[in-house]
Structure formats: structure tokens, C-alpha cells
Amino acid sequence: MRAILELKGVEKTFDNNRKESFRIKSLDLRIMPGETFGLVGESGSGKSTIAKLSTRLVRPDEGKILIDGKDIAPARGKKLKEAYGKVQMIFQDSYSSFDDRMKVGASISETIKNFQGYKKSDCAKEVDRLLERVGLKKSHLHRYPYELSGGECQRAAIARALAAKPKLLICDEATSALDVSVQHRIIRLLKKLRKEVGLGIFFISHDLALVSSFCDRLGVMKDGVMVETGSCDEIMADPKHPYTKELMEASLFINEI
Amino acid sequence: MKTFFDNPARIRFVVFFALCIILCIFSLIAPMLVPNDPGKADLANALIPPSQDYPFGTDQLGRCLYSRVMTGAATSIFSAFILVGVIFTIGTFIGVLSGYYGGKIDTFFMRIVDVLLAFPGMVLAIAVAGMLGSGIVNAVIAIALISWTKYARLSRSLVLSIKEENFIHAARLGGASSLKIVARHVIPNSIGPLVVAASLDIGAMMMQLAGLSFLGLGAVPPAPEWGLMLNEGRSMLQNAPWLLIYPGSAMFMTVAIFNLFGDSVRDILDPKFQKSIIKTTGGIKNA
Numbered sequence: 046m047r048a049i050l051e052l053k054g055v056e057k058t059f060d061n062n063r064k065e066s067f068r069i070k071s072l073d074l075r076i077m078p079g080e081t082f083g084l085v086g087e088s089g090s091g092k093s094t095i096a097k098l099s100t101r102l103v104r105p106d107e108g109k110i111l112i113d114g115k116d117i118a119p120a121r122g123k124k125l126k127e128a129y130g131k132v133q134m135i136f137q138d139s140y141s142s143f144d145d146r147m148k149v150g151a152s153i154s155e156t157i158k159n160f161q162g163y164k165k166s167d168c169a170k171e172v173d174r175l176l177e178r179v180g181l182k183k184s185h186l187h188r189y190p191y192e193l194s195g196g197e198c199q200r201a202a203i204a205r206a207l208a209a210k211p212k213l214l215i216c217d218e219a220t221s222a223l224d225v226s227v228q229h230r231i232i233r234l235l236k237k238l239r240k241e242v243g244l245g246i247f248f249i250s251h252d253l254a255l256v257s258s259f260c261d262r263l264g265v266m267k268d269g270v271m272v273e274t275g276s277c278d279e280i281m282a283d284p285k286h287p288y289t290k291e292l293m294e295a296s297l298f299i300n301e302i
Numbered sequence: 303m304k305t306f307f308d309n310p311a312r313i314r315f316v317v318f319f320a321l322c323i324i325l326c327i328f329s330l331i332a333p334m335l336v337p338n339d340p341g342k343a344d345l346a347n348a349l350i351p352p353s354q355d356y357p358f359g360t361d362q363l364g365r366c367l368y369s370r371v372m373t374g375a376a377t378s379i380f381s382a383f384i385l386v387g388v389i390f391t392i393g394t395f396i397g398v399l400s401g402y403y404g405g406k407i408d409t410f411f412m413r414i415v416d417v418l419l420a421f422p423g424m425v426l427a428i429a430v431a432g433m434l435g436s437g438i439v440n441a442v443i444a445i446a447l448i449s450w451t452k453y454a455r456l457s458r459s460l461v462l463s464i465k466e467e468n469f470i471h472a473a474r475l476g477g478a479s480s481l482k483i484v485a486r487h488v489i490p491n492s493i494g495p496l497v498v499a500a501s502l503d504i505g506a507m508m509m510q511l512a513g514l515s516f517l518g519l520g521a522v523p524p525a526p527e528w529g530l531m532l533n534e535g536r537s538m539l540q541n542a543p544w545l546l547i548y549p550g551s552a553m554f555m556t557v558a559i560f561n562l563f564g565d566s567v568r569d570i571l572d573p574k575f576q577k578s579i580i581k582t583t584g585g586i587k588n589a
Contacts, residue, residue: 097471100471100475102471102474102475122479126477126479129474129475129476129477130477133475134475136468136471136472138468141467141468141469142468142469142471142472143469143472144469144473144486144487144490144491145469145491146490146491152472152476155473155476155478155486156476156477159476159477159478159482160476160477202472205472205476206475208476209475209476209477
């Protein structure tokens with residue numbers, strides 16, 4: 046079976062000032078269609094960079110980024126758009142991912158128009174359908190992003206990502222800025238989507254407990270290196286790398302409090 | 303409408319905008335209202351002080367100064383509009399292009415900008431206008447050639463900060479082409495400061511055009527143009543001060559009104575002020 050997203054020997058160095066350069070070293074990653082893959086690691090470990098590399102918002106220095114078997118590292122224009130029809134992404138700060146000058150409905154229908162080429166009336170129907178799917182009301186369509194709550198805005202972002210009918214949704218710390226109850230509802234929504242449309246999810250978070258609760262496989266990152274990968278149960282039962290142990294202890298410790 | 307006029311900045315904006323419109327309309331219909339033909343020389347009546355027949359007096363050739371000041375308004379105002387329009391469009395286009403695409407395009411245009419900024423602006427404009435020959439169109443071209451740089455730099459820096467925003471990334475993920483992203487997201491989000499710069503520039507550009515005309519590089523006699531009229535009256539300052547007072551005051555008033563208009567545009571487009579609008583309409587992020 047062909048992986049939906051595969052990173053092969055990807056390297057990326059940020060050299061903003063000479064003292065501190067940040068580096069992703071020769072990273073490999075495979076995500077199969079319909080799979081839920083969780084990536085955990087501390088701040089600055091390169092999780093978000095992986096997300097941005099996977100959607101080619103950041104260009105890698107070395108290596109291949111295969112989406113459904115096609116390398117997008119050198120791709121531009123149409124080829125990149127084709128890849129975005131398969132892999133979509135939502136951001137930590139959902140407010141900043143919407144143009145403040147456009148109503149939420151307009152942002153969503155822009156994506157629909159770009160990918161599906163629907164006419165205006167079909168487009169409106171599709172927007173309604175997507176909003177219902179993510180649990181938003183029709184009235185949310187005519188609001189500006191800053192008029193929505195954090196959870197609603199993240200739902201709208203998910204609706205926009207779904208408009209491209211992707212096979213994989215990358216969630217870059219998508220629930221980290223939300224409070225716990227809202228976080229749970231978003232996770233429930235993601236689970237529902239996984240079941241209903243067979244959506245693959247690449248879930249990036251610093252919260253090991255959360256990730257382990259609903260992911261099939263798990264990757265642990267530290268300082269730009271994937272230190273451990275494996276099935277979720279395996280890693281939780283028997284962590285190999287000391288950093289994974291440390292992470293687990295930390296999350297257990299918080300749960301005990 | 304009550305909320306609209308709650309803020310004094312908005313009241314100021316409406317007042318100065320109305321004044322500018324009145325000024326523009328007035329300058330357009332002025333040729334129909336003037337008592338005398340602004341171009342008709344009558345040496346028998348040269349240098350008459352302000353009187354009943356000639357409200358602002360007459361110049362060396364006996365032309366009615368009032369008629370000339372009034373008909374000259376359109377030249378000054380609309381050539382300044384055209385000039386600002388041209389530099390705004392060209393400068394913004396080049397700035398957005400180099401900011402968004404970066405690389406060689408950026409280097410190319412920004413080095414041109416650096417070179418142009420290394421010259422003192424007015425001196426360069428004089429040189430260009432001198433080469434092109436006099437005439438109000440050539441004066442506009444000369445000033446446009448040196449003034450677009452400001453808009454290019456401003457729009458470039460705005461685009462540079464906006465293009466790394468998440469909503470641009472999201473739009474790209476949403477399958478939008480570069481052209482669409484620029485047209486629908488980058489330009490609408492960076493246009494505010496540019497519009498402010500343009501509205502503040504109208505008065506300054508009027509002064510520059512009048513300056514070139516004063517130096518004999520802009521409007522050609524016998525055109526009624528304020529800068530040119532100041533030049534013609536210059537030698538008569540002691541005998542016939544009205545030759546300088548009236549065109550000078552007209553210039554002063556017009557530039558002042560457009561500058562105040564520019565200030566009020568800046569005030570209402572100020573980010574701080576916009577935040578207060580969001581607050582008053584109850585649209586605070588309640589995450």
C-alpha cells in the first residue's frame with residue numbers, strides 16, 4: 046500500500062543567527078491512508094516545521110516529500126495544488142488562519158471553488174453541508190472570524206480544509222490553544238470524521254496523553270530528530286528512548302495532580 | 303448612524319472629505335463663473351490693485367488675477383491627483399511584485415530604488431524636467447519618476463510582513479494561485495497604510511508641481527498656474543503684492559485642506575482606531 050505522506054531523508058536548517066541554528070536531521074516518516082499518526086515533542090523540537098514541510102509551506106534543504114507517491118519538494122503551481130487536494134492542514138491559531146476581511150463562509154467557498162470548480166449555487170450547498178459536518182450553524186457563515194469563539198473558529202478551519210476533500214488532515218497543535226472541554230469536542234469531531242470519511246490524521250501536539258488517547262501510531266521528536274516511532278500501545282507500554290520516558294512521566298505527573 | 307459619528311476622527315474625515323469635494327467641483331466649474339477671460343491681455347489696465355472690476359487686481363499684462371487664480375485651481379488639483387495616482391499604482395505594483403516574489407526581481411527593483419533615493423529628489427526632478435522640456439505633463443512625469451520609490455518601499459515592507467501570515471499559508475493550501483493570493487489577500491490587507499501615504503501626498507505633490515512651475519519647468523505661459531503666477535509676480539513684490547498674495551493664499555488653502563484630509567484619513571485607518579471599532583461592535587475574540 047502506498048503511503049499518503051512520506052518524508053525521506055528530509056533536512057532543513059534555519060540559520061537566523063549564527064549562534065543558534067535549528068536543524069531537522071535526516072528525517073523519515075510514513076503515514077498510510079486512513080491512519081492516525083501522532084507526533085509529540087517539546088516546544089522547539091521541530092514539530093511545526095515538519096507540518097510546514099509536509100505541505101511545502103517550507104522548502105526542505107534535502108530529501109523527498111512524497112504525497113501519494115509524488116515528490117512535492119521541487120513542485121510548484123498546479124502540481125502543488127494537486128497535492129493540496131490530498132493533504133490539508135489546520136493551524137494552532139485558527140483566527141490567524143482566516144483573512145479578517147472576509148466572512149468565514151467566503152473563505153470556505155474560496156477553497157471549494159479552487160478545488161471543485163462548483164457554480165455559485167452548488168458552492169453554497171457545499172458550504173452548508175461542510176458546516177453541518179463540523180457542527181456549525183448556518184448563521185456562522187455570515188460572521189467574521191473574530192466574531193467566532195476559539196472552538197467555532199477551529200471547526201470552521203476544519204470545514205475549510207475538508208472543502209478540498211483531502212485524504213490526510215495535518216493538525217498542527219490544532220487543539221493546544223483551546224480549553225479542555227472545547228479540546229475534547231474537537232477531538233470527538235476528528236474521530237467522527239475519521240470514521241465517516243476515512244480521513245487520515247497527522248496530529249501534532251505536545252500533549253502525550255491526548256495523542257496516545259486516539260492515535261494508531263506515535264512518533265516522538267526531540268531537537269529535530271525522531272527519537273522513537275511505533276504503535277501507540279507499544280510505546281506507551283514500553284518506551285525505549287529516555288526522552289519518551291521523561292515525557293510519559295511528565296504527563297502522568299500532571300494527571301496525578 | 304449614531305455610532306458612526308461617535309468618533310471625532312470620523313467627523314473630521316467627513317468634514318475634510320466634503321471640503322475636498324467642494325474644492326474639486328468648484329475648480330471644475332470655475333471657468334464658467336469668472337468675471338473676465340483669464341487669458342485676455344489688456345495692457346491699458348496692467349497692474350491695477352484689487353477693485354470692483356478686478357477683485358484680485360490685474361497682472362503685468364492686464365489679465366484679471368481673480369479669473370486666473372480660479373481657473374488655475376483645476377490644473378493644480380487634478381495634476382496632483384494624476385501624479386499621486388500614477389506613483390501610487392506604479393510604486394505599489396513594483397513593491398508588491400518584489401516583496402511577494404523576492405529573489406532577483408526584488409534585488410533588481412530595490413537597487414533602482416536605492417539609486418533613486420541617493421539623489422536629492424527635487425534636484426533630480428529638475429534635471430528630468432529640464433531634459434523633457436517644460437509643460438505640465440512633463441513635470442508630472444519628472445516628479446513621478448522620482449516619487450514612486452516611496453510607495454514601492456512601503457508596499458514591499460507591508461507585503462513582506464503579510465506574506466508569512468497564517469492566512470496566506472491557508473489560502474495557498476486552499477488551492478489559490480499566487481495571483482489570486484496577491485489580489486484577494488495581500489493587497490486588501492496592505493492597502494490601508496498606502497492609502498494614507500497617498501492622501502498625505504496630495505498636498506506635497508501639489509507643492510512640488512507648483513515648485514517646478516515656479517522654476518519655469520512646469521506649466522508654460524500663458525497657462526494660469528499658481529506656481530507660474532508666483533514666478534511672474536516675483537519681481538513685482540514691492541509694487542504689486544497682490545500678484546503674490548492671491549495665488550499664494552489659494553495654494554496655501556488648497557494644500558492645507560488636502561493635508562488635513564490626509565491626516566484625517568490616517569486617523570480613521572489607524573490600527574488602534576480600528577480595534578476600537580471591533581470592540582464597540584462587540585466582536586471581541588471570546589476564545
